[in-house]
Amino acid sequence: MAKFYVLIGPPGAGKGTQAKIIAEKYGLVHISSGDLFRENLKNETELGKLAQGFMARGELVPDDVTIGMVRDRISRPDCKNGALLDGFPRTPAQADALAVMLKEFDSKVELVPLIDVPAQTLIDRLSGRWSCRAQGHVFHEKFNPPQVAGICDIDGSELYQREDDQRSTVENRIKVYTQQTAPLIEYYQSRNLLVTVDGTKPIDEVSADLQAAIEKA
Ligand code: ADP
Numbered sequence: 384m385a386k387f388y389v390l391i392g393p394p395g396a397g398k399g400t401q402a403k404i405i406a407e408k409y410g411l412v413h414i415s416s417g418d419l420f421r422e423n424l425k426n427e428t429e430l431g432k433l434a435q436g437f438m439a440r441g442e443l444v445p446d447d448v449t450i451g452m453v454r455d456r457i458s459r460p461d462c463k464n465g466a467l468l469d470g471f472p473r474t475p476a477q478a479d480a481l482a483v484m485l486k487e488f489d490s491k492v493e494l495v496p497l498i499d500v501p502a503q504t505l506i507d508r509l510s511g512r513w514s515c516r517a518q519g520h521v522f523h524e525k526f527n528p529p530q531v532a533g534i535c536d537i538d539g540s541e542l543y544q545r546e547d548d549q550r551s552t553v554e555n556r557i558k559v560y561t562q563q564t565a566p567l568i569e570y571y572q573s574r575n576l577l578v579t580v581d582g583t584k585p586i587d588e589v590s591a592d593l594q595a596a597i598e599k600a
């Protein structure tokens with residue numbers, strides 16, 4: 384049966400960083416809802432135009448739009464063995480919708496690792512984050528610097544700083560996380576799917592903890 388994993392955690396917790404590592408290790412497809420939205424923005428699609436204002440303000444894109452976009456992605460044949468979801472679901476309504484769509488594919492959520500990081504650390508992480516244009520690889524100017532400044536180590540594309548990583552937007556994103564996404568902790572805890580990992584450790588230690596959790600599940 385296909386295996387679906389859901390990474391949750393506040394903005395800057397390290398979801399994208401860890402998703403790339405874990406997806407490669409287990410041969411899973413990495414699905415980042417933020418990357419899907421940014422791709423639509425770049426291609427100036429209707430969906431991108433709709434999402435743009437919400438993203439710029441650090442608010443969530445409405446559930447129906449987000450759910451439709453992820454459903455399309457999960458329906459593609461490369462997800463037939465499962466996927467690692469990063470940034471979706473972000474509300475209990477999205478989590479309900481995910482359960483329904485996975486049921487249609489005769490599957491379910493296997494495990495939900497929460498990457499736990501306190502708010503002050505998040506601001507330091509996001510203000511130094513550099514993201515790759517081509518595939519969403521992420522670096523940090525102090526904590527995980529690329530070999531050559533401004534260039535992705537992995538695919539050679541340009542690194543840029545996301546507009547929504549400026550401090551005022553980050554503060555709003557953390558507030559939105561606390562109000563709208565943190566209820567998912569309880570949601571998945573009550574379904575015995577949640578496992579919490581300390582996200583303040585160095586990147587390779589967090590990866591090792593995540594792998595241990597996945598192998599135990
Ligand atoms: P998210 O996807 O949860 O928003 P990212 O994976 O993009 O988070 O990480 C946010 C920033 O923090 C990036 O600049 C990344 O390089 C850095 N980072 C990720 N994990 C760690 C870690 N364990 N320690 C220090 N910095 C980290």
Ligand code: ADP
Binds near residue numbers: 420445470473474547
């Ligand atoms: P981060 O991991 O740094 O929080 P993402 O790249 O996951 O950021 O998301 C960037 C923006 O895209 C969010 O602030 C939000 O506007 C939008 N977005 C991403 N995923 C979702 C989602 N599941 N529901 C609603 N909006 C989303």
